[in-house]
Amino acid sequence: MKFSELWLREWVNPAISSNELAEQITMAGLEVDGVEPVAGAFHGVVVGHVVECGQHPNADKLRVTKVNVGGDRLLDIVCGAPNCRQGLKVAVATVGAVLPGDFKIKAAKLRGEPSEGMLCSFSELGISDDHNGIIELPEDAPIGTDIREFLKLNDNTIEISVTPNRADCLSLIGVARDVAVNNQLPLNVPEMAPVAATLTDTLPIKVEATEACPRYLGRVVKGINVKAATPLWMREKLRRCGIRSIDPVVDVTNYVLLELGQPMHAFDLDRIDGGIVVRMAQPDETLVLLDGTEVKLRDDTLVIADHQKALAMGGIFGGEHSGVNEETQNVLLECAFFDPLAITGRARRYGLHTDASHRYERGVDPALQPQALERATALLLAICGGQAGPVIDVTHEASLPRPATITLRREKLDRLIGIQVEDQQVSDILSRLGCTVTTLDGGWQAVAPSWRFDMQIEEDLVEEVARVYGYNNIPDVPVRANLEMTTHREADLSLKRVKTMLVDRGYQEAITYSFVDPKVQALLHPGEEALILPSPISVEMSAMRLSLWTGLLSAVVYNQNRQQGRVRLFESGLRFVPDSSADLAIRQDLMLAGVIAGHRYEEHWDLARQPVDFYDMKGDLEAILDLTGKAAEIQFRAEANPALHPGQSAAIYLQGERIGFIGVVHPELERKLDLNGRTIVFELLWNKLADRVLPDASEISRFPANRRDIAIVVAENVPADDILVECKKVGANQVVGVNLFDVYRGKGVADGFKSLAISLVLQDTARTLEEEEIAATVAKCVEALKQRFQASLRD
Incomplete structure (x- = not known):
């Protein structure tokens, strides 16, 4: 936002220098990027x-x-x-x-x-x-x-960075309000008296998309001279704000945009068929914009149309057909309030970014439109002549935003600021900011002004009081810390220890945004509802993540596009799952996730270049589970996940509760995400693992161990892990080790079955086992497998 210092001082003129004014604006939260003279030295x-x-x-x-x-x-x-x-x-x-x-x-x-x-x-x-x-x-x-x-050239242009929450300061009046509040001065608002209608001409206006456009005002102005010269004072003000003079009609709408923050548009009245209809775009509808570009409109784009066609993209860009030109004599002045959610991201989809979309995305004062239309009418008639008709006001009150009513507690204010601001001063500050203030026992109740979309909660009012009171007026106080010895249970497994182990295994820690692209997330979690941000940084960062995979896979693509042939990343962080039973209807789970892609080893002359596979990731995951002491209680079960390959993935269960997934990314998903080759991921609910099981010390047997191998045939759908667990359970204290060392399918094994070769290690802590005891234990295992899984020994 760039503006003229002299123009600002027309609204409020504190007795301070230009540098002091710039410093004051910065301390008010509107960072000044530069102050430059409007003309050279001469x-x-x-x-x-x-x-x-x-x-x-x-x-x-x-x-x-x-x-x-x-x-x-x-x-x-x-x-x-x-x-x-x-x-x-x-x-x-x-x-x-x-x-x-x-x-x-x-x-x-x-x-x-x-x-x-x-x-x-x-x-x-x-x-x-x-x-x-x-x-x-x-x-x-x-x-x-x-x-x-x-020419009033002893002036400066002041350029400020306006944060997304302060859309009201994308105008002279918004900045002037803050300067007036900080200097305890009145605001010198220029006279903007209503313009009496001298015509009876109107135009039918129908608003179909009432939620996207709760308020739409129009006014017919006839007999204007579009070739009239824009006054030098207006051209100069526009120029000093970085806007080039085009013609008096456009200059007037730009002037009102800068002065009041209200985007406006003028249609050539004679090119409108029937009347105005505010609606969503129809399938395959097209529009030629003012710059001559033809765009195909999407059905979620708001358009201003007549009874035959679209005339403009609502809140974004006008159309060429109905634009004002040198032959224009009659115009329809448009002034509307569009819901920010109806405009957010739409311009970027078409490769556009306009002054109007920039303001509408952040929020325009919903009470401003009548005043802005009167201001524009008066300026247009003064410059171009003509006659104005009555204002046509189509307002859907139920869809207009309501200013927030906020309670500010004295205790909260004192605790957050650190000092006590007098009651009367707090009331005065809030009132000067435009709030309607009521004093309560132990605090205040404030109704936010219509132009302050960012005033929603108690902390917002605390910030406003501190900002206006002056951060420099709050004394520096040394930090007081109550140092206490913290207890640490031996059973607490530090996430840092797990991270260190992953780094030792060749991983690098990644930190990705919690805000993700909803389209990418929908590919990973189809059918799952995500929390959508009302004011996102961008459309590609408008959804809260349901897992860490979205960010990690994007990081893999980013690295692969930069010639990284071997990628191993992990991340810990929160996921955000809509849950009506949780606080604020959102459940936050601490997750640990990882991803590997590319080559198994770093390039080396003595190592073959092999791609990673499922078992590379499973080995790393089992190393993590070993640290928890719960590895014996973990089960890997075949379970469908839409993001993972159905034959190379598994759900991870702890004592019957699912705590995560591991698997190869689904081939179709790899293609859609532009992943280069096989990619394997895992994700765990960390809080389920952080309380580790402490190891029990036991005597190491001095007696020899005995190994017996068996090969059993079971149905294809029987998990090998269930076989191993059953053998351990049946073998009780004598079976100290069970391992699957071969899987066979083929000749000698019927279709739909598989042969599992299992080694049983038997040992006793008190004596050497006899052959009869060993054979009995092995037979007991085989019988148990036969009873539970219909297993048979392979011939």
């Missing part, structure tokens, strides 16, 4: 009147003029500007003047003709880059007046 330039203008006798492109600058004689000045003509009021650099760049004006002869000065362009005075011709001043410009005084 002197000796005055208003002149071209009394005579003739062709130079020795040069086709030069003119010889006689100029009155208020002295006792006319000055002879040679000029090469194409717009130089008799009767023009101009800026004259007289002999002795010094222009920007230390350029000194001296009397000289140009092609044999004397020249006692120079007729200046805007660029020559360091005002703008416009060097197409000399400055044309108004006819009433006083001859001989210093041009700096006449």
